[in-house]
Structures are given as structure tokens and as C-alpha cells.
Amino acid sequence: MKKLIIVRHGHYDDNLRLSNHGKTQMNELAKKVQANLNGASALILSSSAPRASDSATAMNEVLKVDLMEHEEFWDDISHRGSKEKSCETIEANNHEADAVIVVTHLELTRSIPEYFLKKCGIDGCCYEVGKGEAWEIDFSKLCLTHISP
Numbered sequence: 001m002k003k004l005i006i007v008r009h010g011h012y013d014d015n016l017r018l019s020n021h022g023k024t025q026m027n028e029l030a031k032k033v034q035a036n037l038n039g040a041s042a043l044i045l046s047s048s049a050p051r052a053s054d055s056a057t058a059m060n061e062v063l064k065v066d067l068m069e070h071e072e073f074w075d076d077i078s079h080r081g082s083k084e085k086s087c088e089t090i091e092a093n094n095h096e097a098d099a100v101i102v103v104t105h106l107e108l109t110r111s112i113p114e115y116f117l118k119k120c121g122i123d124g125c126c127y128e129v130g131k132g133e134a135w136e137i138d139f140s141k142l143c144l145t146h147i148s149p
Contacts, residue, residue, distance in 0.1 A: 001094035005101040008109045009055040010132040018054030025132030026055045028149035030062035040098035047073035056103040073104040083111040
């Protein structure tokens, strides 16, 4: 894995499904991610929450890569995601592609990048990203970049 991209799901409606605005956000974000990948292989790991699953599917309409859902990436009032289990899942799949894209929820969009940066010897914190935005860690440059639609 050369890059790790942590995506917060897009805007959603009252039924907790991705809204039209959210679909637009995820489509535009996917185009930016695709440009950043520059032809590299990618894999999407997604929370199984409907709004995250919808977000991953919307991104995959652009990226056309393998997509897998995992309960441990679901972190909200009704489900407690696990940073430890999420990071284990990422590490277990990091040989599958040049870039791993994780579609998850607010709290894990902070803690997952912090975990991987710390593993690289970089202390720092990740600030909140809005719905439909992402953090990208480029391990070859050891840098963290914010991506927004």
C-alpha cells in the first residue's frame, strides 16, 4: 500500500441513505481520488452503514475497483466501530492494491490516519473532515493531504 485514503461518507437524507447532494459529493471526490491515483490499483473498504455503503458505491461508479464492506468501519450512535479492528483490516488488505480507500464515519476519519502516521514516526492530529471529504496519506512522501470535492 502506497496510499491510504480515509473518506467520510457523503450527506444523507432522513432515511440515512445517501442524498442526491451526497451522491454528487462522492462522485466529485472519486474523480479527485482517481486523478491522485494516477493509474495505480485501488481497493475500497467500506463501513456497512447504509450511508457509507451508498457513498462507497457512488465512488466506485467512477473508480471501478474491488469493494468490500466491514462492520468495524461503522462508527455512530448505533454501532461502535473499532480503530484497532479497522486498522487490522486495512493492514490485512494492504497488499491487495497500491491504494486502500476506506469509507467510514467521523471519529474513524481522525483516529485511523493518526494511527498510521504514528506507525511512520509522525506525531500529529487529524482535524475533522466534512461529509464527502477525505484524508490521504502518501507513504512514499510521508505526507497527509486533505481532499474535498
